[in-house]
Amino acid sequence: MKIRLLITGATGFTGCYLIRELLKKRNYDLAIVKRKNSDISGIKEILKKVRVYNIDPLYDQIYKIIKKEKPDLVIHLAATYPRNETKENIELMLNSNIIFGTKLLNAMALYNVKKFLNTGSSLEYFNGPPVYNPATFYSTTKRAFQDIVEFYIRSFDLKVVTLLPYNTYGPYDKRNNLFSLLKNGLKQKKKINLTPGEQFIDLLYIEDLINAYLRTIKYLLRKKSDDHEKYFVGSGKSVKLKEIVNLYRKISGVDIPIDFGAIPYRRREVMFAQADIKEVAKKLKWKPKVSLYKGITKTLKKDKII
Structure with missing residues (x-):
C-alpha cells in the first residue's frame, strides 16, 4: 500500500524537485496544495500524476482537504518571502507563513494526522545558532510558526521534524x-x-537538499518520540x-x-x-x-x- 503524502508549496523551487523525486520512488501517493494563481510551469507535465488542490491561505478549504486525504505525512514547504517589509508584504507573510500553517496544523489535529515535516530558515539565527536572533521579518514568521508547532506537539501528539535550509541553488x-x-x-x-x-x-545544491527531505520523510514515518527535532541543512x-x-x-x-x-x-x-551539519549527519545519515x-x-x- 502506498504512503499518502500531502505537500504544500509544491510549485516552489524545492517543491518542484521534491515532487519529481517522490514520483520516481513509486511507493508514494501524492496530493499537493497550491495557490490558484501559482506558476505551475516547473511541474506542469507531471500534474496528472498527483491530486491538485487550489487554495487561498486565508480560506478554510484545508480542513476539507485533510479530511478527504487523511495523509500519512504532511510536508510543509509553502512560504512567502518578499524582498522588503512593506505593509502589503507584512500581511502576506503573516497570512502565508503563520495563519495558513496554523489552520493546516489544526486540521491535522482534528482529523488525527500525526506526521509533519516542517521547513524553517537559517535566517532565524543572525549570528548563527543556537541563539535565536532573526535577520529578517520573514524569519520571525518562520520562528513564530514553530512556536505554534510546539503547542500542537504537546497538545495533540504530533510527530514533527523541522529542516532549516541554508541558501540553495x-x-x-x-x-x-x-x-x-x-x-x-x-x-x-x-x-x-x-x-x-x-x-x-x-550554498547547498538543490539535489542535496532534496536528498535531505527524502531521508527525513523515511525517518519521520518511523518517528515515535514527541520531541520537536530541528536540523540545519547546508553544505x-x-x-x-x-x-x-x-x-x-x-x-x-x-x-x-x-x-x-x-x-x-x-x-x-x-x-x-x-551550517553545522553534525546532527543531521548523525540522525538522518545525510551529508552533501x-x-x-x-x-x-x-x-x-x-x-x-x-
Missing part, C-alpha cells in the same frame, strides 16, 4: 537571487551591481560571495562585469553563514555530495549556458 531556479543576477548578466552582457561581496555564504562550508562570483565566471568562461559595492548591504545582512564547483557546472549546463 541549482538549475531552473526562478527566484531572485545571486545566481539569477549572474545568469541574466551573462546572457544580456550587462554589468551587474552587487554589494561589496565580503559576506560568507553557505557545512562557508564561501565569500566574491569567490562564488569568480568561480561562476571561471566555469562559464565569461568575464561578467561586476561592480562590487555599487549597492549597500541590506539591513541586518548576514556576514557569515555556515555536490561540491560548489560541480554544482555550478551542472547548473550552467542544465540551464544551457555552457
Whole structure:
C-alpha cells in the first residue's frame, strides 16, 4: 500500500524537485496544495500524476482537504518571502507563513494526522545558532510558526521534524537571487551591481537538499518520540560571495562585469553563514555530495549556458 503524502508549496523551487523525486520512488501517493494563481510551469507535465488542490491561505478549504486525504505525512514547504517589509508584504507573510500553517496544523489535529515535516530558515539565527536572533521579518514568521508547532506537539501528539535550509541553488531556479543576477548578466552582457561581496555564504545544491527531505520523510514515518527535532541543512562550508562570483565566471568562461559595492548591504545582512551539519549527519545519515564547483557546472549546463 502506498504512503499518502500531502505537500504544500509544491510549485516552489524545492517543491518542484521534491515532487519529481517522490514520483520516481513509486511507493508514494501524492496530493499537493497550491495557490490558484501559482506558476505551475516547473511541474506542469507531471500534474496528472498527483491530486491538485487550489487554495487561498486565508480560506478554510484545508480542513476539507485533510479530511478527504487523511495523509500519512504532511510536508510543509509553502512560504512567502518578499524582498522588503512593506505593509502589503507584512500581511502576506503573516497570512502565508503563520495563519495558513496554523489552520493546516489544526486540521491535522482534528482529523488525527500525526506526521509533519516542517521547513524553517537559517535566517532565524543572525549570528548563527543556537541563539535565536532573526535577520529578517520573514524569519520571525518562520520562528513564530514553530512556536505554534510546539503547542500542537504537546497538545495533540504530533510527530514533527523541522529542516532549516541554508541558501540553495541549482538549475531552473526562478527566484531572485545571486545566481539569477549572474545568469541574466551573462546572457544580456550587462554589468551587474552587487554589494561589496565580503559576506560568507553557505550554498547547498538543490539535489542535496532534496536528498535531505527524502531521508527525513523515511525517518519521520518511523518517528515515535514527541520531541520537536530541528536540523540545519547546508553544505557545512562557508564561501565569500566574491569567490562564488569568480568561480561562476571561471566555469562559464565569461568575464561578467561586476561592480562590487555599487549597492549597500541590506539591513541586518548576514556576514557569515555556515551550517553545522553534525546532527543531521548523525540522525538522518545525510551529508552533501555536490561540491560548489560541480554544482555550478551542472547548473550552467542544465540551464544551457555552457
